[in-house]
Amino acid sequence: MSRSVRTLIATALLTGGLLTSAALPASAHDEQRRPHRWVEIDQVQYNAPGEDRRSNHSLNSEYFTIRNNSRHGVQLRDYTVTDRDGHTYTFNRLRLRSGQTVTVHTGFGQDWRLHRYQDSRRHLYDNNRGQLTLRNERGWRLDQCSWNRFDRGHIGC
Ligand SMILES: [Ca+2]
Numbered sequence: 001m002s003r004s005v006r007t008l009i010a011t012a013l014l015t016g017g018l019l020t021s022a023a024l025p026a027s028a029h030d031e032q033r034r035p036h037r038w039v040e041i042d043q044v045q046y047n048a049p050g051e052d053r054r055s056n057h058s059l060n061s062e063y064f065t066i067r068n069n070s071r072h073g074v075q076l077r078d079y080t081v082t083d084r085d086g087h088t089y090t091f092n093r094l095r096l097r098s099g100q101t102v103t104v105h106t107g108f109g110q111d112w113r114l115h116r117y118q119d120s121r122r123h124l125y126d127n128n129r130g131q132l133t134l135r136n137e138r139g140w141r142l143d144q145c146s147w148n149r150f151d152r153g154h155i156g157c
């Protein structure tokens with residue numbers, strides 16, 4: 001977790017505390033907005049195990065995961081994950097429950113709840129060095145995860 005995200009969380013906790021102490025009723029809108037700050041990049045398998053072939057199996061063995069660490073469900077529609085080359089994945093409608101993780105695979109597949117597919121014909125993430133950035137539907141940066149070749153193909157963020 002980046003320092004900026006920690007700061008956001010600290011700010012959010014403080015704000016939540018102030019709201020609670022003031023006994024202000026939280027609207028449904030607030031409940032939806034606040035938890036966005038606890039959604040983060042959990043893991044990146046940037047190098048598919050074995051030789052990189054363009055088989056769908058190899059492509060789908062390259063993936064990243066997004067986790068909802070908040071206590072509330074979060075709607076991920078229009079959340080984006082961008083890499084350094086400017087490639088962007090945009091989430092369709094998906095409500096991620098508290099504690100749930102969604103896996104986004106590089107290759108082809110039928111989207112179902114916690115597995116999504118980018119339908120790419122090539123591997124997307126550099127095996128030596130790269131970075132993913134998660135933004136919410138408003139474009140606010142929620143998390144960032146970087147790797148290099150010493151991470152051996154997989155990184156927990
Ligand atoms: Ca790769």
Ligand SMILES: [Ca+2]
Pocket residue numbers: 047048049050051052
């Ligand atoms: Ca590989």
